Amino acid sequence: MEYFGASETVNLRLDNATTGTIVGTATSNALGAASAITVTIPAATSNGAHTIYAVGATSAKQGSIAITVALPTISLSSATIVNLPGSTNATLANFGVSETVTFRLDDASTGASLGSSTTTSAGALSAFAITVPAGTSNGSHTVYAVGGTSAKSASIAITVDIASLSLGTTSFATLTGTTTASASNFSATETVTFRLDNSSTGTSLGTTPMSSGAGSRSLTIPTNLTNGAHTVYAIGGTSGKIASAAFTVTAAEATNAAASPLLITNKGGAGSTSRQAEVGDTITVSFDSRLRPASICSGWSDANTTSTQSITTASVVLNGTGTNSTISITGNPTGCTTFNFGTIDLGRSDFTNGANTTFASSTVAWDPVNKQIKITLGTVSGTNNTVRAPNGITATATFTQSANLLSEAGASVSGTWTFSGQTFF
Numbered sequence: 001m002e003y004f005g006a007s008e009t010v011n012l013r014l015d016n017a018t019t020g021t022i023v024g025t026a027t028s029n030a031l032g033a034a035s036a037i038t039v040t041i042p043a044a045t046s047n048g049a050h051t052i053y054a055v056g057a058t059s060a061k062q063g064s065i066a067i068t069v070a071l072p073t074i075s076l077s078s079a080t081i082v083n084l085p086g087s088t089n090a091t092l093a094n095f096g097v098s099e100t101v102t103f104r105l106d107d108a109s110t111g112a113s114l115g116s117s118t119t120t121s122a123g124a125l126s127a128f129a130i131t132v133p134a135g136t137s138n139g140s141h142t143v144y145a146v147g148g149t150s151a152k153s154a155s156i157a158i159t160v161d162i163a164s165l166s167l168g169t170t171s172f173a174t175l176t177g178t179t180t181a182s183a184s185n186f187s188a189t190e191t192v193t194f195r196l197d198n199s200s201t202g203t204s205l206g207t208t209p210m211s212s213g214a215g216s217r218s219l220t221i222p223t224n225l226t227n228g229a230h231t232v233y234a235i236g237g238t239s240g241k242i243a244s245a246a247f248t249v250t251a252a253e254a255t256n257a258a259a260s261p262l263l264i265t266n267k268g269g270a271g272s273t274s275r276q277a278e279v280g281d282t283i284t285v286s287f288d289s290r291l292r293p294a295s296i297c298s299g300w301s302d303a304n305t306t307s308t309q310s311i312t313t314a315s316v317v318l319n320g321t322g323t324n325s326t327i328s329i330t331g332n333p334t335g336c337t338t339f340n341f342g343t344i345d346l347g348r349s350d351f352t353n354g355a356n357t358t359f360a361s362s363t364v365a366w367d368p369v370n371k372q373i374k375i376t377l378g379t380v381s382g383t384n385n386t387v388r389a390p391n392g393i394t395a396t397a398t399f400t401q402s403a404n405l406l407s408e409a410g411a412s413v414s415g416t417w418t419f420s421g422q423t424f425f
Contacts, residue, residue: 175410
């Protein structure tokens with residue numbers, strides 16, 4: 001600066017010659033000039049155009065110069081994270097040209113990386129998705145954006161505000177089961193829906209209103225769950241918050257018995273074969289533990305664990321239209337509002353002439369003592385079963401169980417049931 005009074009104090013002020021913040025001070029020489037004056041722009045100064053005024057304390061002379069503040073900036077599409085991991089979009093300006101910017105959580109140097117991207121030729125970045133990781137604590141946090149080349153940095157505060165869920169009982173040896181779900185940190189007065197194993201499409205376990213963001217209710221864990229880990233989700237109807245809690249099913253499953261899990265026999269008894277499905281032939285499926293009888297026929301009692309329960313109105317179909325002949329039970333026999341069994345693939349296609357044979361009035365029995373389902377073929381409809389499989393054939397029959405069959409403990413039925421031999425029926 002020059003043309004000020006000789007040897008006078010010159011104050012440099014920001015944006016107003018009289019009241020602006022003093023950002024530097026100098027003493028002019030005998031010629032009224034000064035150089036290399038350090039000017040410090042305050043941290044709170046906004047980006048954009050500003051003016052520095054130089055004002056002589058004695059002469060009242062003044063001069064001015066325009067400056068531009070272009071600090072790096074960051075903004076977020078949402079500064080509140082309600083689910084973890086949770087994403088928000090970051091927009092940057094005034095970073096280095098085409099440099100890599102890394103986003104970090106809570107520490108500009110060592111914080112967890114939330115992602116990185118490259119700025120444009122203007123040093124900007126628009127709507128880049130950053131992800132706040134699972135495990136981040138509720139409360140206030142800071143997101144830093146750090147330029148890899150320029151070392152410029154910007155920061156912004158975020159709030160993590162996730163809901164929580166706990167279960168009173170987390171392990172089930174039998175199904176159905178009950179547990180108390182306690183939810184908190186949801187929005188006040190919103191309704192929370194509880195779902196099983198999927199927060200969007202899982203079976204609904206019920207709903208409950210939140211009082212001041214918290215609430216609880218009793219949940220029924222249904223039958224037909226596989227053993228192992230499962231999850232209950234609590235979903236806020238208004239806030240969109242999702243909380244989860246894990247539980248484990250250890251119920252005893254029913255699987256195939258070690259010996260003769262599937263047996264197809266001729267009505268003539270051991271050693272008797274005709275290679276032709278006919279009235280009186282039997283199919284026996286053995287299990288290593290008892291089933292719930294009502295999961296086979298809804299009319300049967302689960303309380304009966306000692307005596308055989310049976311029906312005599314089943315329609316057993318020998319299907320010859322596929323690659324292999326199959327045996328299944330169609331519809332719901334009289335006395336069973338619902339009926340579940342499965343399908344037996346006979347491993348060959350030559351047990352019928354290519355069409356279907358129905359064995360009406362077949363008997364299906366559940367024997368809890370021997371843990372067996374036994375089917376006895378009834379009246380034949382038509383003559384499609386007159387084909388005899390070739391003598392000496394070798395085939396393996398396989399039983400695929402219905403997903404609705406349940407063990408006595410309430411777990412699903414799993415395993416592989418096969419019967420191999422030279423002849424069936």
